[in-house]
Amino acid sequence: MTAPLVGEAFQHVPVPHLASLTQPTGKTLVNFATIFYVQAASFDTALTLLGQQVTLHVRPVSYAWDHGDGVVTTTTGPGAPYPRKDVVYRYQKATTTVRHHVSVTWAATFQVNGGPAADVPGTVTTTGPDTALRVVEATPVLVGDQ
Numbered sequence: 001m002t003a004p005l006v007g008e009a010f011q012h013v014p015v016p017h018l019a020s021l022t023q024p025t026g027k028t029l030v031n032f033a034t035i036f037y038v039q040a041a042s043f044d045t046a047l048t049l050l051g052q053q054v055t056l057h058v059r060p061v062s063y064a065w066d067h068g069d070g071v072v073t074t075t076t077g078p079g080a081p082y083p084r085k086d087v088v089y090r091y092q093k094a095t096t097t098v099r100h101h102v103s104v105t106w107a108a109t110f111q112v113n114g115g116p117a118a119d120v121p122g123t124v125t126t127t128g129p130d131t132a133l134r135v136v137e138a139t140p141v142l143v144g145d146q
Contacts, residue, residue: 006054006110007121009047013108015058016040018128020065020102023082027134033088036065037079038102038128055111056120062105065089068098068133094137099130 022028023035042059065073067089079087091098108120 003110003118003121005049006056009049009054010056010058010108010110010120010122011124013045013047013056013058013124015106015124015126016104017126018102018104020100020128020131021081022100022131022133026132027136028091030092030094030135030137031090033085033090034133035079035082035085036067036087036089036100036102037081038063038104040078040104052112053114055114056108057110057117058106058108060104061107061123063087064103064105066101066103067091068100068130069093069095069135091135093135095135097132097134100133101128101130103127 018038018040021037028034040060042057045056045058047054047056060078063075063078065087069091073089075087077086103125105123105125107123109117110120111117
C-alpha cells in the first residue's frame with residue numbers, strides 16, 4: 001500500500017465543516033476581547049483500498065479564523081470558551097453585522113491491517129458556515145443615586 005494512494009483516498013473522506021463559535025454570542029462590542037472557538041475533535045475512519053483494511057486517524061492541525069471584517073488569523077489550537085481566552089479578536093469599528101467562519105485543516109496518519117502508523121501525505125481543509133455577529137459601540141452613561 002503506497003502513501004500516495006492513501007493520500008488520494010484521504011481527499012475524499014468526509015470531514016466536518018465546523019461552525020465558529022463566539023462569546024459573547026450573537027453580539028459583541030468594539031474593542032472588546034471577543035472569544036472564538038470551535039468544537040473540533042480527532043476521529044478514526046476505515047477504508048478498504050486494494051482489498052486491504054486501512055484505518056485513518058484524522059486530526060485538526062490548524063484553524064484560519066475569518067472574522068468577517070477582512071481580517072483572518074491562524075492558530076494551531078481550536079480556542080476554548082470562557083474563562084480561557086485562547087483565541088480572541090477585537091473588532092475595531094462598529095458594523096451592523098459581520099459574518100465570521102473558521103476553516104479547519106485536517107491531517108491524518110494511516111495503518112494498513114493494523115500495522116505501524118505512517119503519515120498520510122497532504123491535508124484537507126474544510127470551511128464552516130458563516131455565523132452572524134453584530135458589532136456595536138457602547139456609550140458609557142454615569143448614573144447616580146437620586
